[in-house]
Amino acid sequence: MSNKQVGKGRRSSPKKNPKRQKNYGKGESLGYAANVALDDFYTRASHFSTRATHKQRAKAFVKYCKRQKMRDVRDIDKPFVLQFGAYVKTRLEVGYWWPDGSIDKPVSVAYAHNLISTVNILMRAFRGDDELKVSAREVLGVCRNSMRTREIQADIVDTQHAANLAIAKGFERGAAVMMLDRAWGMRVREAILQDLDRMKREVLATGEAAILEGCKGGRKCRSRTIKVNEFRLEALNYAIEVRPQGSRNLLSETDTVKRFLLRELNPCRPLLKSAGVPTFHELRAGFAQDIYEEVMQGPSPLKQPIRDKVMDRVARDEVARQLGHNRRGVAGAYVGGVRNAA
Known part of the structure; x- marks a missing residue:
């Protein structure tokens, strides 16, 4: 060398x-x-x-x-x-x-x-x-107008019809996402990742459950609790029934959120539209309208002008809390604006 x-x-x-x-x-x-x-x-x-x-x-x-x-x-x-x-x-x-x-x-x-x-x-x-x-x-030179003006197209009956279409096509977990979105106001990712066992325990113990997993932008908060009713319990029980064996949520051991979206949820979008619901996000808007009308004991601003501005603010606060935003102004994108107030 x-x-x-x-x-x-x-x-x-x-x-x-x-x-x-x-x-x-x-x-x-x-x-x-x-x-x-x-x-x-x-x-x-x-x-x-x-x-x-x-x-x-x-x-x-x-x-x-x-x-x-x-x-x-x-x-x-x-x-x-x-x-x-x-x-x-x-x-x-x-x-x-x-x-x-x-x-x-x-x-x-x-x-x-x-x-x-x-x-x-x-x-x-x-x-x-x-x-x-x-x-x-x-x-x-112009501001974004995020105030909703068109009526919501996400009746519970239409949602159930869309879920039945998805089940008939073999997309049981996609149907579960539809039901959870409409019943509990979840985002798609929240519905996919939600700990269903924890929710069921909370419902049995307190009659309400928190939305914690999969929240957007770090908005995981115990204050986002939602009271159970017949439709919400039906959606939760169905999701538990069709989830993969051994899983706490709708994902299997080999699944990722991306794969679930591509293989399970995307084929459900045309089925949702055929039932009269334009998007998955519309299901969340339907939930928001239910909460608003429950608090107001009357129609949302998308149906009639606002009569009680004080109760309107209370209702918007409740919508924002249950959607996970905690900002009253965001509620307008779901239930309409105050410009219709009488």
């Missing part, structure tokens, strides 16, 4: 600094890099629906970047983000005409806000800071 080889191992290649690589080292293609950045930001093991939603919206920003010959996220600055905001603002009314004659169709105020929000998240995912964050309200 020569002297040059003695004591010298293989020299490792120097580590590359992501900040010095195109798209911060997330990939050569801007669209691919955006997806990787969002996966890294939220982690690939969670926030499946959130990541999917942001990825879908990010396509509009990626398309705009390519139109503007912007190929590297490192070159994006605050003026460019504001320029994108101005483009989205133009689309609010008549759409956007590009020089080559192609047209980007108009978007709603709510979706425009969502596009700006996604760009803020995307830039934070790439850069690790909020230096390029912009206010959607300031950029667009």
